[in-house]
Each structure stands twice: as structure tokens, then as C-alpha cells.
Amino acid sequence: MGSLKNRKVLKYLFYAGLVIAVLADFLMHREKIELPWDAVPGFNAMYGFFSTILLIIVLRAAGYVLLKREDYYD
Amino acid sequence: MIDWVPPGIVLIAGAFLIPFLKGRAKRAYLLLLPVITFIDLFFMADGTGWAVPFMGYNLVFGQVDRLSMAFGYVFVIMAFIGMLYALHVKEDGQHFAAFLYAGSALGVVFSGDFLSLFVFWEIMAFSGVFLIWYSRDKASRDAGMRYLLVHVFGGLSLLAGIVIRLVNTGSLEFGSLAHGGLDSYLILLGFMVNAAVPPLHAWLSDAYPEATITGAVFLSAFTTKTAVYVLLRAFSGFEILIWFGAAMAVFGVAYALLQNDIRRLLAYEIISQVGYMIAGIGMGTMLSLNGVTAHAFTHILYKGLLFMGAGAVIYTAGKRKFTELGGLYRTMPLTLGLYMVGALSISAVPFFSGFVSKSMIVSASAHEHLAPVWLLLTLASAGTFLLVALRLPYFTFFGKDSGIKAKEPPVNMLLAMGFAAFLNILIGVYPAILYNILPFPVDYVPYTGEHIVWTVQILLFTALGFFLMRDKLMSQPAISLDIDWIYRKGSRAFMWFVEKPLSAAAQLPVRIFLRIADYLMWLGKNPTRAVSLYASTAIFRLLGRFPGMPPHASEKLLENAWKNYPGEPVKKSPVGDSVILVLILMAVYAIYYYIVT
Numbered sequence: 001m002g003s004l005k006n007r008k009v010l011k012y013l014f015y016a017g018l019v020i021a022v023l024a025d026f027l028m029h030r031e032k033i034e035l036p037w038d039a040v041p042g043f044n045a046m047y048g049f050f051s052t053i054l055l056i057i058v059l060r061a062a063g064y065v066l067l068k069r070e071d072y073y074d
Numbered sequence: 075m076i077d078w079v080p081p082g083i084v085l086i087a088g089a090f091l092i093p094f095l096k097g098r099a100k101r102a103y104l105l106l107l108p109v110i111t112f113i114d115l116f117f118m119a120d121g122t123g124w125a126v127p128f129m130g131y132n133l134v135f136g137q138v139d140r141l142s143m144a145f146g147y148v149f150v151i152m153a154f155i156g157m158l159y160a161l162h163v164k165e166d167g168q169h170f171a172a173f174l175y176a177g178s179a180l181g182v183v184f185s186g187d188f189l190s191l192f193v194f195w196e197i198m199a200f201s202g203v204f205l206i207w208y209s210r211d212k213a214s215r216d217a218g219m220r221y222l223l224v225h226v227f228g229g230l231s232l233l234a235g236i237v238i239r240l241v242n243t244g245s246l247e248f249g250s251l252a253h254g255g256l257d258s259y260l261i262l263l264g265f266m267v268n269a270a271v272p273p274l275h276a277w278l279s280d281a282y283p284e285a286t287i288t289g290a291v292f293l294s295a296f297t298t299k300t301a302v303y304v305l306l307r308a309f310s311g312f313e314i315l316i317w318f319g320a321a322m323a324v325f326g327v328a329y330a331l332l333q334n335d336i337r338r339l340l341a342y343e344i345i346s347q348v349g350y351m352i353a354g355i356g357m358g359t360m361l362s363l364n365g366v367t368a369h370a371f372t373h374i375l376y377k378g379l380l381f382m383g384a385g386a387v388i389y390t391a392g393k394r395k396f397t398e399l400g401g402l403y404r405t406m407p408l409t410l411g412l413y414m415v416g417a418l419s420i421s422a423v424p425f426f427s428g429f430v431s432k433s434m435i436v437s438a439s440a441h442e443h444l445a446p447v448w449l450l451l452t453l454a455s456a457g458t459f460l461l462v463a464l465r466l467p468y469f470t471f472f473g474k475d476s477g478i479k480a481k482e483p484p485v486n487m488l489l490a491m492g493f494a495a496f497l498n499i500l501i502g503v504y505p506a507i508l509y510n511i512l513p514f515p516v517d518y519v520p521y522t523g524e525h526i527v528w529t530v531q532i533l534l535f536t537a538l539g540f541f542l543m544r545d546k547l548m549s550q551p552a553i554s555l556d557i558d559w560i561y562r563k564g565s566r567a568f569m570w571f572v573e574k575p576l577s578a579a580a581q582l583p584v585r586i587f588l589r590i591a592d593y594l595m596w597l598g599k600n601p602t603r604a605v606s607l608y609a610s611t612a613i614f615r616l617l618g619r620f621p622g623m624p625p626h627a628s629e630k631l632l633e634n635a636w637k638n639y640p641g642e643p644v645k646k647s648p649v650g651d652s653v654i655l656v657l658i659l660m661a662v663y664a665i666y667y668y669i670v671t
Contacts, residue, residue, distance in 0.1 A: 018534050
């Protein structure tokens with residue numbers, strides 16, 4: 001998957017993107033506040049991140065109950 | 075009346091010509107038929123056309139307004155794309171089933187009355203099942219049968235609702251039903267089966283992954299979106315649907331995360347995306363209903379593209395599970411690129427189609443101050459991006475190299491994917507083209523600074539979560555339990571019940587009557603001796619011996635008497651049985667005569 005150097009550059013670009021996306025939120029003009037967190041800069045970033053972590057953790061747990069061998073119905 | 079024909083009829087009638095054509099002419103015809111249908115759409119005039127009197131009712135095959143036209147356009151476009159993708163398939167039956175299926179979906183969209191709607195609804199179920207059965211293996215036969223049974227249930231519920239409605243109101247007209255009452259609940263149930271609203275959803279994730287590679291592309295487009303259309307027309311503003319939809323969006327994503335089969339993952343993603351639409355229908359505002367129509371439109375295009383991409387992988391690699399795939403990007407870069415357009419569209423990345431449609435529904439929930447709905451729908455957005463744009467391509471095209479020698483699929487498949495990808499980007503970059511055909515006037519601007527920044531935040535931080543925890547997202551070779559467990563295991567319990575306790579109970583009266591018959595035959599051999607045997611046994615039981623005989627000898631005598639039964643054949647009396655019967659009857663009559671008089 002590309003050379004090691006390329007991967008490093010991509011990684012830093014990605015981190016830079018994370019920072020810029022949050023910083024830009026502080027400068028953004030809001031037309032109207034419809035939900036309580038519309039005024040909180042970076043809320044969407046936090047929510048997206050924790051949603052992902054939550055989904056993965058909950059599903060690892062659910063997997064123990066819901067996952068069965070492939071020949072379960074045979 | 076004369077200058078246009080209901081587009082569903084064009085596809086269905088046109089399908090009957092397929093077997094008579096050969097080679098290049100057939101392939102040209104397969105592509106031409108949707109094009110003709112598309113041209114036909116432009117001649118359709120607003121209002122009610124093609125009203126056909128039938129047994130005292132008015133069947134309407136051409137109810138045309140902005141809503142039905144929007145669905146009509148995308149259905150015909152998808153029929154074209156799907157047919158281009160399936161052009162290499164040699165079996166006429168598959169093409170026939172596909173046109174019948176797409177044509178009946180169009181039929182539903184332009185139906186103005188419940189009777190024709192119901193007929194097209196059923197054609198859709200019965201033609202769709204052939205797109206599954208043409209896989210020709212046991213898994214698809216079983217899944218197809220389950221698909222059919224669930225749809226027959228949904229269809230019957232719909233029919234029951236229609237009949238009750240007809241009896242109550244005397245009208246078959248298809249319009250708003252959001253008033254409650256048994257008829258509308260039954261119709262709602264029928265619609266919700268096709269929309270795959272949990273807990274009525276399991277047929278979808280069960281059957282679609284077993285369909286043929288090309289059939290799944292058609293299936294992903296029509297059944298659920300037809301259901302969205304009818305729900306939009308009949309139940310917009312029906313509040314409970316908001317919560318069904320929001321829960322459905324998260325449910326679909328959650329289950330998709332558990333899947334190992336790439337098309338089963340995408341099938342659960344359909345449930346999630348339709349959840350947005352159901353929620354939007356429940357809100358019932360102009361913005362949300364526009365959003366539902368727009369999202370159904372783009373969903374058909376990007377979900378078709380995703381199924382085409384997954385199908386291309388299965389077609390050339392021959393494998394369908396994450397645990398068997400990996401490292402395909404070297405040999406299938408075009409497929410990867412086109413798939414990613416679909417993946418970025420479903421994830422609502424700016425400048426791709428999903429961004430301009432999904433955001434309308436999510437914004438509508440904010441306008442209505444439905445904070446929990448906004449949170450659920452946004453959670454589902456993050457999950458969708460995680461699954462379709464990160465996990466699926468990562469473990470299929472990158473990740474551990476599976477060593478499979480795959481190559482790019484046939485050129486017609488690539489062209490179909492390319493066309494769908496082009497439309498997805500076109501709508502993302504130039505949303506006016508979509509907004510102009512929505513049912514209500516649009517004053518919604520998707521590309522505002524805050525909207526773009528917020529979307530980018532969600533996407534990037536979801537990606538961060540993925541890269542931190544991607545090891546936890548490795549698939550296991552396993553299947554997940556779902557509601558279909560109830561009827562898949564339940565049907566077995568039912569068969570056990572039928573075979574064991576129920577059939578034993580059914581045998582009981584038979585056994586009793588056989589015993590009675592045996593006994594009567596035994597008795598008939600020598601009735602007088604049988605009676606005397608009973609009498610002597612009774613005496614022996616009472617006294618312990620026969621009078622004037624020691625007990626031991628009495629027992630011996632009785633035993634021998636039973637053993638020798640029936641003994642000598644009974645001598646018929648010369649008088650004959652009939653004379654004895656006459657005597658008995660006369661005696662009875664004499665007694666009766668003396669008592670009564």
C-alpha cells in the first residue's frame with residue numbers, strides 16, 4: 001500500500017485535516033441555532049468519534065450473543 | 075390518452091419480445107426498451123390518465139404528478155443501468171424477470187387506485203423471487219421461498235386492508251390514509267413489510283445476498299423504494315413512523331457491522347438508508363418529504379452502484395466473504411474507484427449525491443427540534459461511512475492479500491457502474507438537477523459553510539475511530555441471528571410438532587375404531603359362546619371357583635374354554651336368521667302395543 005514515506009505523509013495530512021475541521025468550526029457563522037449543540041464548536045467531531053467507538057464496542061459485545069457458526073441453520 | 079402509455083406497461087409488454095430476438099439485436103433491444111420508456115415519461119401529462127372501468131370500479135394506470143414522476147424517472151434510469159450491467163447474461167428468463175419486476179414497480183408508482191396497485195404489487199413480489207432463484211443453488215432456493223412467503227403475508231395484509239376500506243367507504247382510490255382505523259393499519263402493515271421496517275425486515279437481508287449478481291442490483295432498487303413511495307403518498311405525517319425510521323437507521327447499521335458477507339452488509343445498509351426515508355415520511359414537512367423523494371432517488375443510484383461493485387468482486391473473484399477476500403486493489407483498480415464513488419455518496423461526503431439528499435432529512439429533524447432523531451440519524455451516518463466507505467473496501471481491496479487472481483469485470487459491467495458513478499457525482503455537484511423534479515418547491519441550500527464543516531468533522535473523526543480500532547472490525551466466519559430465526563427455527567419446531575405429537579394424536583381415533591372392529595369380528599365368530607364365557611368368567615371371579623368344583627380345576631376349565639374359542643363352527647338354525655329377527659321385532663311390537671294402549 002504505497003511506500004512507507006507516502007504513508008507517513010498521508011498520516012500527517014489526515015491529522016492536519018482533523019485539526020483544521022475543528023478549528024474552522026470556531027470561525028463558522030451560524031445562521032440559526034436549532035438544536036442545543038449547534039452552538040458548540042467541534043460537537044460534530046466529538047459525536048462522530050464517540051459514535052464510532054460506541055458502535056464498535058457494542059457490536060463486539062453483541063457478537064457474542066448474535067454470531068453463530070455458518071452451518072447454524074443447516 | 076393516445077400519445078403516452080403507462081411506462082410500467084411498456085416494460086412489461088416489451089419483455090415478452092425478448093425470447094424472439096437473437097444476438098446483437100437482443101442486446102440492443104434490452105437497452106432500447108428502458109430508453110423508450112424514458113422518452114414515454116416526457117409525454118406524460120399531469121393528472122389522471124388511463125382510467126379503465128372494470129366491474130363497476132375505475133382502475134387508474136396513469137396517476138401523474140410531480141411525486142410519481144420523480145420516482146418514475148429514477149426507476150427507469152435504474153432499469154437501464156441494471157440492464158446494461160446484466161447485458162452479458164445469456165439467460166432470457168433473467169432479463170424477462172428483471173423487466174417484469176421493474177415494470178411492475180413503475181406500475182405501482184403510477185397507480186391511482188388500490189386494485190391495480192395491488193396487482194402490480196404482487197407481480198413485483200413474484201417476479202423478484204426469480205432474480206433470487208436464478209442463482210440455482212440450495213441457499214437461494216430456500217431464501218427465495220422465505221422471501222415469497224413473507225411477501226405473500228404482506229400482500230394479504232394489504233388486500234385485507236383494501237377490502238375493508240372498500241366495504242367501509244365504497245372507494246378504491248389510492249390517497250392519504252393517515253387517519254387510523256383497521257383498514258389503514260392493515261395497509262400500513264403490508265407497506266411496511268416491503269419497506270423492510272424492523273421487525274418485518276429479515277426477508278431483505280436473508281434473500282438479497284443470495285440473488286444472482288445482476289439480480290441483486292435490480293432488487294436493491296425497487297421493492298423498498300416502491301414501499302417508500304406508497305408510504306409517502308398514504309402515510310406522510312404519521313408520527314410513529316419518525317421513531318420507526320430513526321430506530322431502523324441505527325438498527326441497519328448495527329447489524330451491517332456484524333456481517334461477513336459483503337452483499338449482506340450492503341443489504342442491511344439498505345434497511346438503514348430506508349430508515350432515513352421512513353423517518354422523513356413521519357415528519358411530514360415539505361422539507362422532509364422533498365428529502366425523502368431526493369434520498370430515494372439518490373439511494374437507488376448509489377446503492378445500485380455499490381451492489382454492482384460488490385457483484386463485480388464476486389463475479390471475478392468468486393468469493394463473497396471478508397474472511398476470503400483482500401488485496402484486490404492491484405487487479406481491480408477501476409472497480410475499486412467506481413465502488414468508492416458509491417461509498418462516498420452513501421456516506422454523504424460533500425460533492426457526492428448522498429450529501430444533497432440525506433442532509434435534507436437530517437436538517438428537517440433539526441427544524442422540527444427532534445433532537446433524539448437527529449442524534450440517531452447522525453449516529454447512523456457515522457456508522458454508514460465506517461462500514462461502506464472504510465471497512466468494506468479496506469478488507470476487500472486492501473488488508474491481508476488473499477492471493478485471489480481477480481481481474482476487472484466485463485466492459486458492460488464497468489460501463490453500467492461508470493454511468494451510475496457519473497450520475498452520483500453530477501447530482502452531488504449540481505443538485506439543482508434533482509431539486510427541480512422534487513414534489514414541492516425547494517428553498518434548501520445544502521452547501522453552506524457550517525453544513526460542510528460539520529459533515530467533514532463527522533467523517534474525519536469516524537475515520538480516526540476506524541483506524542484506531544480497525545483490528546476490532548476484523549470479520550469472523552460466522553452468521554448473525556436475526557428475526558428470521560423465529561420462522562427458520564420456528565418452522566422446524568412446527569414440523570416436529572406436526573410429525574410427532576400431532577400425527578400421533580391423529581392416529582388415536584383410527585386405532586380405537588380398529589380395535590372395536592377387531593372385537594366385533596371376534597365376537598361374531600360365536601356370540602353365544604362368547605356370552606357364556608363372559609358369564610362363567612364373572613362367576614369364577616366372584617366365587618373363586620365354579621359351584622361343585624375345586625378352585626384349581628375350575629381355573630383349568632375356564633382357561634381351556636377361552637383357548638378353544640370359537641370352538642366348533644356355529645350351526646345355523648334351519649329356521650334362519652331372518653325368522654329370528656322377525657320374531658324379535660314382533661315381540662318388541664307386542665310389548666310396545668300392550669304398554670301404549
